[in-house]
Amino acid sequence: xxxxxxxxxxxxxxxxxxxxxxxxxxxxxxxxxxxxxxxxxxxxxxxxxxxxxxxxxxxxxxxxxxxxxxxxxxxxxxxxxxxxxxxxxxxxxxxxxxxxxxxxxxxxxxxxxxxxxxxxxxxxxxxxxxxxxxxxxxxxxxxxxxxxxxxxxxxxxxxxxxxxxxxxxxxxxxxxxxxxxxxxxxxxxxxxxxxxxxxxxxxxxxxxxxxxxxxxxxxxxxxxxxxxxxxxxxxxxxxxxxxxxxxxxxxxxxxxxxxxxxxxxxxxxxxxxxxxxxxxxxxxxxxxxxxxxxxxxxxxxxxxxxxxxxxxxxxxxx
Ligand code: C5P
Numbered sequence: 001x002x003x004x005x006x007x008x009x010x011x012x013x014x015x016x017x018x019x020x021x022x023x024x025x026x027x028x029x030x031x032x033x034x035x036x037x038x039x040x041x042x043x044x045x046x047x048x049x050x051x052x053x054x055x056x057x058x059x060x061x062x063x064x065x066x067x068x069x070x071x072x073x074x075x076x077x078x079x080x081x082x083x084x085x086x087x088x089x090x091x092x093x094x095x096x097x098x099x100x101x102x103x104x105x106x107x108x109x110x111x112x113x114x115x116x117x118x119x120x121x122x123x124x125x126x127x128x129x130x131x132x133x134x135x136x137x138x139x140x141x142x143x144x145x146x147x148x149x150x151x152x153x154x155x156x157x158x159x160x161x162x163x164x165x166x167x168x169x170x171x172x173x174x175x176x177x178x179x180x181x182x183x184x185x186x187x188x189x190x191x192x193x194x195x196x197x198x199x200x201x202x203x204x205x206x207x208x209x210x211x212x213x214x215x216x217x218x219x220x221x222x223x224x225x226x227x228x229x230x231x232x233x234x235x236x237x238x239x240x241x242x243x244x245x246x247x248x249x250x251x252x253x254x255x256x257x258x259x260x261x262x263x264x265x266x267x268x269x270x271x272x273x274x275x276x277x278x279x280x281x282x283x284x285x286x287x288x289x290x291x292x293x294x295x296x297x298x299x300x301x302x303x304x305x306x307x308x309x310x311x312x313x314x315x316x317x318x
Pocket of ligand 1: 025026027028029139141155156157183184185187188
């Protein structure tokens with residue numbers, strides 16, 4: 001029997017445009033996603049029972065079926081019943097560093113690690129693309145968390161086109177620990193307010209997707225032009241989240257005063273990130289922000305942009 005330890009990186013949205021409605025109730029998106037070096041650690045081992053057990057060092061993380069990591073394991077049990085009968089249940093232990101309700105895909109990253117880990121634990125030999133297809137059935141962000149790096153994401157966010165890596169830049173992330181935003185609420189509110197601007201038909205949708213593929217942000221990323229990327233950061237969800245969460249709005253304004261390449265909310269928030277050129281600059285911005293907002297509820301992290309998704313760091317025979 002084996003145990004596996006995996007590193008699960010958070011993501012930020014360099015670009016998030018809501019381009020239309022979908023018949024399944026989700027939204028058609030055009031996004032640019034980026035992995036960052038703020039990571040959870042996920043350990044998996046066979047437990048010799050017929051159960052999935054999830055533990056986390058953060059007591060606020062649920063350890064029942066509502067945890068995406070649990071859902072990922074349950075999905076594998078359903079898909080590969082013979083392997084489950086042969087190898088038995090799994091203990092999943094999560095060391096949490098990625099804040100929750102943050103727009104950083106922390107739960108999705110853990111779920112992605114569970115899918116990759118169970119593939120190893122049960123000797124399934126799945127390809128990355130097969131793992132991503134399974135991932136898409138439990139969450140729109142999870143396929144990207146498996147693959148990582150820099151990518152264009154369309155449809156629900158699960159359809160990915162990789163881009164050259166941007167591992168020369170850093171981010172400073174800031175989040176009020178007590179403020180979490182519900183992703184479902186953010187999209188629902190956006191639909192109520194802005195649905196008249198959605199794509200009118202399939203051709204319009206294709207056009208809007210294409211505009212992102214051939215647009216200035218993808219060009220800036222291809223040229224690794226940090227200054228231009230900073231200018232082009234965009235997130236449609238800011239239009240509904242910032243008015244509803246004045247503290248997040250004023251956090252963004254404070255960060256905007258500092259010497260960065262650009263400032264933007266990630267996903268549905270409540271994290272606001274600043275893009276910067278170096279680790280040294282990131283640490284200066286971190287200190288300046290701490291000085292401007294000396295509130296213990298505000299978490300501030302520094303992380304590099306990274307070129308990988310789920311990474312195996314340790315395996316052992318038990
Ligand atoms: O796919 P996931 O469970 O991460 O999505 C969380 C929520 O965000 C969904 O329930 C849905 O309300 C909203 N969403 C959406 N369109 C997407 C992705 C997410 O409306 N493309």
